[in-house]
Amino acid sequence: MRVALGIGCDRDTPASTIAQAVDEALQQAGVTAEDVGAMASINLKADEAGLLQLAATRGWQFKFYPAAELAKVAVPNPSEVVRKHTGTPSVSEAAALLAAQADMSALLVAKYKLRGPDGRNATISIARIKHA
Numbered sequence: 001m002r003v004a005l006g007i008g009c010d011r012d013t014p015a016s017t018i019a020q021a022v023d024e025a026l027q028q029a030g031v032t033a034e035d036v037g038a039m040a041s042i043n044l045k046a047d048e049a050g051l052l053q054l055a056a057t058r059g060w061q062f063k064f065y066p067a068a069e070l071a072k073v074a075v076p077n078p079s080e081v082v083r084k085h086t087g088t089p090s091v092s093e094a095a096a097l098l099a100a101q102a103d104m105s106a107l108l109v110a111k112y113k114l115r116g117p118d119g120r121n122a123t124i125s126i127a128r129i130k131h132a
Helices: 015-029 049-058 067-071 080-086 092-100
Strands: 003-009 036-042 062-065 107-115 121-128
Touching: 003 015, 003 049, 003 092, 015 049, 015 107, 015 121, 036 049, 036 092, 049 062, 062 067, 062 092, 067 080, 067 092, 092 107, 092 121
Parallel strands: 003 036, 036 062
Antiparallel strands: 003 121, 107 121
16 A cells, blocks of 8 residues: 655754654554555645655655645545644645545545654644555
8 A cells, every 4th residue: 555644844944754654654554564555735835854864765656735725625524723824724634635636535544643852843644545
């Protein structure tokens, strides 16, 4: 099974915190890093060093979506706090679903949240890739 990761995080979240959140979410989904076919986030994070470092280290393709595109995706856990800061009610869930080209039924992990030892937050969603 191939999966897509949707990732949201605080600004300047270290790659180590994001990697820990990803690994724990993958374990929760019962899949491995080798099953990851894509990782995605909001275009506001296109310059986020921790995300870019993780993608490069693991050799994962990274996709970024504009808030308006993410906002069109139906998700199980929309957040007004996320909307206030990003312009969309979902980053991780919506990004995972867009990257997977799937609907909510494909979510293996809706929202896995981790506050790292650095005090930074990362949120991971995992969706089964539709055509894989």
